[in-house]
Amino acid sequence: MCVDLHLHTLYSGDSSITPRRLVETLHAHSFLKTIAITDHNTLEGYHHVSKLATAYSDILVLPGIEASTPYGDLIIVGTEERPPNPALPERLIEFAKDRNVVTIIPHPYRAPSGLGDYSRHLRPTAVEVYNPTAMPIQNRMAQRLAQEMKLPQIAASDAHTIEDLGAAYTKIRASQNLDEILKAIRNGEVQPSQKPKT
Numbered sequence: 001m002c003v004d005l006h007l008h009t010l011y012s013g014d015s016s017i018t019p020r021r022l023v024e025t026l027h028a029h030s031f032l033k034t035i036a037i038t039d040h041n042t043l044e045g046y047h048h049v050s051k052l053a054t055a056y057s058d059i060l061v062l063p064g065i066e067a068s069t070p071y072g073d074l075i076i077v078g079t080e081e082r083p084p085n086p087a088l089p090e091r092l093i094e095f096a097k098d099r100n101v102v103t104i105i106p107h108p109y110r111a112p113s114g115l116g117d118y119s120r121h122l123r124p125t126a127v128e129v130y131n132p133t134a135m136p137i138q139n140r141m142a143q144r145l146a147q148e149m150k151l152p153q154i155a156a157s158d159a160h161t162i163e164d165l166g167a168a169y170t171k172i173r174a175s176q177n178l179d180e181i182l183k184a185i186r187n188g189e190v191q192p193s194q195k196p197k198t
């Protein structure tokens, strides 16, 4: 199954994706039916999208957040609870572990919001090794980081416009179910993927 674990709606403040357009696009999409909404420091967009998605049996929307920390961004996927803010990455990872949900280090080497080498002090669930908004060298460094830390590797679109949706995604060995998806990410049953060039 293909999952986009990192994208933004209007509620991020820097994205043009409306909840309605998002669910309509997913419903029409040939293979991307499962996404995590990871707005900056808010779950409001998630609530709007998941409410609209209840009308479509093919779409699964996972709760998520891209939390800002003094060292860089950290993504939490799997809980509707608001994480502490402000918080250090260590505290956010603890918050996620207490709730049995996952953390992902997005674009670790993309300036200015990547955690960079600070990631090496952390114990996240996974690393985003391909992000279309990062430069190729930054993605290669992210991949090396994940290899060295022996962590599962994911890819995501980080979409801020509807056209960017699905530019990258993760193939996950799970059925369309939140707990199964979280478990598969933890177990590394994931494969970072990019939209084939046409």
Ligand SMILES: [Zn+2]
Residues within 6 Å of the ligand: 006, 007, 008, 038, 066, 106, 158
């Ligand atoms: Zn993002």
